[in-house]
Amino acid sequence: MPVLEVTCSLIGWLCLYLSFCCTFSQRGPEWNCRLVTLTHGIFIVLLTAYVVFVDGPWPFTHAGTENTELQVFALAVCLGYFFFDVGWCVRYRTEGPVMLAHHAASILGILLALFLGVSGCETCGVIFGSELTNPLLQGRWFLRRLGRYDSLLGDAVDLLFIVLFATVRVGLGTVMFYCELTSARTPVIMKLGGVVMYALAWVFMVDIAQFGYKKSRAKYKRWTETSILHTINHHKSFYL
Numbered sequence: 001m002p003v004l005e006v007t008c009s010l011i012g013w014l015c016l017y018l019s020f021c022c023t024f025s026q027r028g029p030e031w032n033c034r035l036v037t038l039t040h041g042i043f044i045v046l047l048t049a050y051v052v053f054v055d056g057p058w059p060f061t062h063a064g065t066e067n068t069e070l071q072v073f074a075l076a077v078c079l080g081y082f083f084f085d086v087g088w089c090v091r092y093r094t095e096g097p098v099m100l101a102h103h104a105a106s107i108l109g110i111l112l113a114l115f116l117g118v119s120g121c122e123t124c125g126v127i128f129g130s131e132l133t134n135p136l137l138q139g140r141w142f143l144r145r146l147g148r149y150d151s152l153l154g155d156a157v158d159l160l161f162i163v164l165f166a167t168v169r170v171g172l173g174t175v176m177f178y179c180e181l182t183s184a185r186t187p188v189i190m191k192l193g194g195v196v197m198y199a200l201a202w203v204f205m206v207d208i209a210q211f212g213y214k215k216s217r218a219k220y221k222r223w224t225e226t227s228i229l230h231t232i233n234h235h236k237s238f239y240l
Contacts, residue, residue: 002076002114009080013040017084031145033088034138040081041134047074048128052121059125059176064185067113067120074124079110102200106130109193119190122180126197129168129176136161155219162212170205173198 013036020032052059055070067075086103089095095103106127113123140157143149177198180186 002072005073005076006080006083006114009077010083011080013081013084017088029088029092030094033085033092034141036081037085038135038138040078041131041138044074044078044081045128045131045135047077048124048131051124052128057121059122060179063122063180063183064119064187064190065121067117071120071124072114074127075110075114075120078127079107079114082107082110098200098203102197102204105193105196105200109190109197112187112190112193116187116190119180119186122176122186125176126173126194129173130197130201132168133161133164136164158212158215162208165205165208169201173201 016039017032017036020035021029024032024035051068051070051074055068056062057065082103086100086107089100089103109123109126113119136157140149140154140161143151143154143157148154177194180194181191
């Protein structure tokens with residue numbers, strides 16, 4: 001277990017949070033925590049993308065293989081962040097049971113991969129797919145706080161988030177889940193963890209689909225009302 005790397009990661013994210021608190025002292029704790037989350041999301045996506053697509057091995061064909069040093073480093077960085085985020089969420093009570101369960105499952109999965117010394121490649125692949133949409137989620141929150149969410153940019157962020165979540169986290173995630181279950185090298189306990197993460201992904205997908213449907217209905221209703229009002233005003237101006 002790379003205890004030192006995980007500890008340094010936790011201290012690093014905590015120091016980054018405290019630096020944001022000093023820099024943006026007029027903002028609330030959630031603003032600064034989400035800045036840390038945004039930073040982690042961008043960094044870990046780039047890191048795990050390099051691990052999966054460049055350094056290798058390919059998780060769809062080498063699930064359950066021995067961890068590489070770079071995989072261990074990526075897992076340690078991510079685990080330190082999750083320890084920080086869970087601690088912050090418990091302290092300020094901002095997340096519901098589903099998100100806390102997701103965090104707990106993520107921590108347990110990374111701990112198992114580090115402790116067993118195997119399955120680092122598919123764990124990094126899962127982290128990449130899970131965190132790919134995170135910067136968009138944080139961007140959406142910042143747009144809402146800045147009063148710029150109800151705009152074309154806000155619609156674009158939501159649409160891209162839904163598309164990426166459906167195609168990467170659920171679509172490719174299903175393929176990754178199948179490869180992990182059928183791999184003879186992957187330990188049974190890692191397969192059970194994969195079942196939990198896959199189930200949580202579908203819970204989130206249902207919530208996102210409901211959100212997308214409601215927003216689309218609201219947008220269509222607003223567009224219809226605006227069109228009717230425009231037509232009425234046009235007729236009034238014509239007769240006047």
